[in-house]
Amino acid sequence: MDSSQNSTHLSAQSLFNPEHLKFVNKQLSELSPPDILRWSRWTIPQLFQTSALGLSGLVILDMLSKMEIKTPMIFIDTLHHFKETIDLLDQVKKVYPEVPIHVYRCAEAASEEEFAKKFGERLWEKDENKYDFLVKVEPANRAYAELDVLAVFTGRRRSQGGERGSLDVVQVDGPVIKINPLANWSFQQVYSYIKENNVPYNVLLDRGYRSVGDYHSTQPVKEGEDERAGRWRGKEKTECGLHTQSKFSQYLAELERRKNEESSNK
Secondary structure: OOHHHOOOOOOHHHHOOHHHHHHHHHHHOOOOHHHHHHHHHHHOOOEEEEOOOOHHHHHHHHHHHOOOOOOOEEEEEOOOEOHHHHHHHHHHHHHOOOOOEEEEEOOOOOOHHHHHHHHOOOHHHHOHHHHHHHHHHHHHHHHHHHOOOOEEEOOOOHHHOHHHOOOOOEEEEOOEEEEOOOOOOOHHHHHHHHHHOOOOOOHHHHHOOOOOOEHHHEOOOOOOOOOOOOEOOOOOOOOOOOOOHHHHHHHHHHHHHHHHHHHHHO
């Protein structure tokens, strides 16, 4: 029986203690991505894919679509995606109609215009942590809670560099298990799979973009640059917040501290 059908409530820590996690990663490092996906489906319940429809995520989507039981996807609409990304989402729904896709967005705004009206123009320049929390972290956490998510497939790879350079196949990130089936693949392997299997992809790739996020923080990359060099160019930042939960725990704690101070000063 596929583990996704198991209704028993488990925790990430009960499935993988540190020693077991180390053992599992050693074993999985020798498996192909499809085998990692199969192992995950049979081992871990309450399993979803989370994707912003980057090339790696599309490869995983296509591989999963060929399995008998479909894995639902979570897509976070930040309200600031390129139009091409939203067009791709519509295309993906048509090409993979059997895959359930759950779209989550900011709880306090339904459009970019409404977001700017409520939080101010170009919030990402004024308070980057608040922006990331509102459009990415909170919607993702809400999705995990409402959908009872225990584990997610992500498209992160070591070859993307930065904080991903030492990526394990399986990670425990707070209450969520993150599985990175393409951890050992290169960009060329991902690109070749996309082309060989006629997987739909973001047309921005053909315009020099390798990694696509929000329109205001994504640029094409130059020859020889890391594929994520076009994200947050000129900044030390390499992750959007979805994979840096500890930072946002500190951010929320600081907000709570300020709120308490303001209350006590009244």
